Amino acid sequence: MSRLVLVLGDQLSRDLSALRKADKSEDTVVMAEVREEATYVRHHPKKIALIFAAMRKFATTLENDGWRVLYTRLDDPDNAGSIVGELLRRAEQTDAAGVISTEPGEWRLINKLNHAPIKTHILNDDRFLASHQDFEDWAEGRKALRMEYFYREMRKRTGLLMEGEEPAGGQWNFDHDNRKPAPGDIDPKGPLTFEPDNVTADVLALVEEEFGDHFGTLRPFTFATTRDEALKALGHFVEHSLPTFGDYQDAMVSGEPFMFHAILSAYINLGLLGPLEVCKAAERAYDEGNAPINAVEGFIRQIIGWREYVRGIYFLEGPDYASRNRLDQTRDLPDMYWGGDTKMACMKAAVSQTQEHAYAHHIQRLMVTGNFALLAGINPQQVAEWYLEVYADAYEWVEAPNVVGMSQFADGGVIASKPYVSSGSYINRMSDYCKGCDYSVSKKTGEGACPFNTLYWHFLDRHRERFSDNPRMGQMYSTWDRMDEDRRKTVLADGQAVLDRLDAGKIV
Known part of the structure; x- marks a missing residue:
């Protein structure tokens, strides 16, 4: 008997395991734009438009490949509103005996499929280079699951940037070469952009009407929405950035x-590009002398190292991972994260570009918006939900470990060996934000002092019992202890004043 083949909006790959398992002559592909997936968090309009436009075009690709595709648009009056609802509706239409699905990237949707009132066979998502079993085998017996050691295993397995048994360039990691502040004459080319065609224009009109009240600017919309466009974006990055x-x-x-960032993560996470082909394109640039080892190694590490690692952590730790709050942080997310007024130039820059582009690069996410949330004691689930809502590349499998683990230390150290917190000096060193800020990054206390400076020490003081024995934080506490007692009291009072302003809904 025939079956339904479910293809989700982030599974837009012609070699998807569910498609390989199916019989093109008998089975029917089901794809659906459903309100439940668009609103379980209030996704950025650009993210919704990217997914819907890419889905519509991928459905056409499958039809041209000879598949029968039943595609439901969001405004279809018969739309059941959920993935399971659409599967049941299409099963009734086709007399399908069951469903084949590639594993979704969120426990939420896996649970829905596992409990659907129709037989559903979930296959491994082998678009990732490390299977769940691979990661479990690597993690077995380790006291600490540090990405660097996983990454080295992935380098050996893939052969990327390897010279026999040794890493190209004589070392595994060139991160120490990748921390330069930008020079004054910097001229980034930026990502390749694309004009919306008729299909994308229809999606934009739909998203504008249905989700126009979500946080984020929809137009201009310049994302790639097909594999061919994504490949051009990859080529542009390799050549120019x-x-x-x-x-x-x-x-x-x-x-x-x-x-000089790639802006390719959204395309890889949708399935328009494969992680290995992206890494090989970068490796070719190194082999041909067109890009230095520190750039290529750093880029490849983000994909076969970090991307594969956080996905492994998400599934290894289980469905409760995203709800962890080991630091017991409970403050509500401030309005500045939604474009509300702030006097902090760095926060304003990171949030405003997020609102406009559905994008911010990893340091803006980790050391600006994430750093502030951690220092201010914001509830990590609210922080994680914000990241999931506002970024075009965000899915829970990648966002939960990055936010709950790396950014907010809410997993208690599964990912990070210490919390990623800093005073304003780091932001000043790595950006030009502080030059135009109402606060003074050089002021440690008093009127006009940078909130990062006072909150930094306030965070360390209130979490001293947990972190004072951490070998990577001993120097910080030694510095704190050497301060004059009156100065410490002033710093803590100033930090508390910032928190009190947040609690009162006042501008910080």
């Missing part, structure tokens, strides 16, 4: 939201 990506990957510059 990869050579200097490494040097300035941590740098932040006002008015330059993209710098």
Whole structure:
């Protein structure tokens, strides 16, 4: 008997395991734009438009490949409103005996499929380079699951940047070369952009009507929405941005939201690009002398190292991972994260570009918006939900470990060996934000002192019992202990004043 083949909006790959398992002559592909998936968090309009437009075009690709595709648009009056509802509706239409699905990337949807009132066979998502079993085998017996050691295993397995048994360039990691602040004459090319065609224009009109009240600017919309376009975006990055990506990957510059970053994660996470082909394109640039080792290694590490690692952590730790709050942080997310007024230039820059582009690079996410949330004691689930809502590349499998684990230390140290907190000096070193800020980054206390400075010490003091024995934080506590007692009291009072303003809904 025939079956339904479910293809989700982030599974737009022709070699998807569910498609390989299916019989093109008998089975029917089901794809659906459903309100439940668009609103379980209030996704950025650009993210919704990207997914819907890419889905519609991928459905056409499958039809051209000879598949029968039953595609439901959001405004279809018969739309059941949920993935399971659409499967049941299509099963009744086709007399299908069951469903084949590639594993979704969120426990939420896996649970829905596992409990659907129709027989559903969930297959491994082998678009990732490390299976769940691979990661479990690597993690077995380890006291600490550090990404660096997983990454080295992935390098050996894939052969990327390997010279026999040794890493190219004589070392595994060139991160120390990738922390330069941007020079004054920087001129990033930015990502390749695309004009919306008729299909995308129809989606934009739909998203504008249905989700126009969500946080984020929909137009202009310049994302790639097909594999061919995504491949062009990859080629553009490798030629124009990869050579200097490494040097300035941590740098932040006002008015330059993209710098030399690839802006390919949304396409990889949708399935339009494969992680290995992206890494091989970068490796070719190194082999041909068109990009230096520090840039190529840093880029490849983000994909076969970090991307594969956080996915492994998400599934290894289980469905409760995203709800962890080991630091017991409970403050509500401030209005500044939704575009509300703030006097902090760095926060304003990171949030405004997020609102406009559905994008911010990793240091803006980790050391600006994430750093502030951690220092201010914001509830990590509210922080994680914000990241899931506002970024075009965000899905829970990648966002929960990055936010709950790496950014907010809410997993208690599964991912990070220490919390990623800093005073304003780091942001000043890596950006030009502080030059135009109402606060003074050089002021540690008193009127006009940078909130990062006072909150930094307030965070360390209130969590001293947990972190004072951490070998990577001993120097911080030694510095704190050497301060004059009156100065410590002043710093803590100033930090508490910032928190009191947040609690009162006042501008910080």
